[in-house]
Amino acid sequence: MNNKLKQLKQKSKRWCYHVLIAIDQLCNALTGGGADETFSSRCYRRAVLADKPKKRWRFWFRFVNGLFRDPTHCQTAYESELKRRQYPEDFEVI
Numbered sequence: 001m002n003n004k005l006k007q008l009k010q011k012s013k014r015w016c017y018h019v020l021i022a023i024d025q026l027c028n029a030l031t032g033g034g035a036d037e038t039f040s041s042r043c044y045r046r047a048v049l050a051d052k053p054k055k056r057w058r059f060w061f062r063f064v065n066g067l068f069r070d071p072t073h074c075q076t077a078y079e080s081e082l083k084r085r086q087y088p089e090d091f092e093v094i
Contacts, residue, residue, distance in 0.1 A: 024077075040064050040077035048075070 024038040033042045039060075047053045047061035065073045 037081055038077050040068075040074045041081045044074035044078040049078075 021038065024040060025035060028037055028039040028042050029035045031039065033039065043057060043061040043064050046057035050057070061074055065071050067073075070076070
């Protein structure tokens with residue numbers, strides 16, 4: 001029974017993670033970004049990787065990092081996008 005509880009907890013955690021990613025992607029799509037990219041990743045691209053970052057992206061970059069209390073949140077989100085970490089395990093084979 002303890003093993004089943006552990007599996008349920010792991011599945012719930014994975015489900016919550018994917019729901020949070022979906023909400024982040026929805027925010028990005030609603031603000032004119034791509035549907036498959038998170039807003040956090042977009043903030044990093046626009047505030048750090050852009051040749052001439054606009055003030056609004058520097059603001060959102062700091063805001064999102066502060067919201068998550070992690071100064072590297074947006075960078076980690078960007079790297080996760082590149083490595084496709086948010087994809088289901090079924091896609092790892094492809």
